[in-house]
Amino acid sequence: MVSYASFLSFPLMSRMIYPCLWFDHQAAEAADFYTSIFPKSKILEKSPIAVRFEVLGTPMMGLNGGPKYQQTQASSYFVYCGTEVDIDELYTSLLEGGKAIFPLGTYPWSPKYAWVTDRFGTNWQLDADPVRSAQKIVPCLLFVNENRSRAREAMEFYLGIFPKSTKLVEAPHPDSEDLLFAQVNLEGYLINLMSSTETHDFGFCPGNSLVVPCEDQAEIDFFWKKLGEGGNYDRCGWLRDRFGHSWQVVPKDLGQWISDPQKGQKAINALLKMEKLSIDDLKNPS
Structure with a gap:
């Protein structure tokens, strides 16, 4: 696999892991769309291979990887809106040409929340929570099917690899010790982990990756x-x-x-x- 996304690099803030989103030659179009609808967002650099950009000040990368892989719901991006983002307006923009996995509304875990797959295939979870962090876009790994009971194992695995990392939130399933949701800080970078007991037709794939600059x-x-x-x-x-x-x-x-x-x-x-x-x-x- 050609690491085209690695051809560009971000200045480090702590380690500043960052997500790479795989597109079928739509990286520039997608990045332009995201930076037009999210505040505090901008294009940093474009090339025929990749685009690096910031969404709400958080670095991301778009890769023109071709048709081999597609993004899946196993990897999504929490948007902690708080008062900085009009969640209704953002939901409407992302939904155009996309689909709602969870329509915008009130749920047991949030007074205002939505999950949207946009027209480029990127999955966003919009949450009214302001999150007490400068990082407003947080990657989320969803553990499903044969991985459904492994979110806790994954959390401990990642915490054991990245130095100076901490567990911030841990919520088990109501009827088991398996993790329903967790949030970790990996050397200054937030990542969410979730699990689902339902059977899904997707899982992790290279359509979504995390880049570790060394x-x-x-x-x-x-x-x-x-x-x-x-x-x-x-x-x-x-x-x-x-x-x-x-x-x-x-x-x-x-x-x-x-x-x-x-x-x-x-x-x-x-x-x-x-x-x-x-x-x-x-x-x-x-």
Whole structure:
């Protein structure tokens, strides 16, 4: 798998993991749409391969990956609206050409909530909760089917890998010890985990991934090994963890190296041959 999304990099705030959304050549159109309907949002950089942008100040990446993969409801993005976002207006905009999984309304877990799959296939969970964090867009991993009882296992797995990480919220199912919902802080980055006892026709796939920028080779080696244990390693820094969720483990300066006018093409050629990424071979390609 070609890690095209890794060709661009974000400045680090803590570690600043960020989501990568897979599109069939609609990344620029989708990013333009999102930055037009969300406040505090902007395009940071565009290329034919990928677009990096901010939604409510939170970094995200759109990848023109082609038709191989599609995003699924197993990976969605909570929008903690608070008073900063008009949830009714945002719901109406996202619903145009899309569909409502949960129509906007009052639910036991929120006074105002909706789940929408937009016209590009991206899943958003809109919540009136303001969340006490500068991060207003929070990725959510939904554990279903054979994974339905593994949300707690996944939470402990991720907390054990990322240093200085904490459990923020933990809510079990009413009739079992399995987790219904949890929120964790992974080195300053919030991620939600949910589970469903119903049978679904979707699961995790590379249509949604999380990118882990690394300071040096030791960090790449560590996160590559730990996140991939019990899972599958792929090309260009991509891997699937033991739960099937996709991650990209990349050097934080990769964008600088592949855009170098003298060495950039050689760095890209080297990247395409790798599984785990080598900083030396990317920074000084032969």
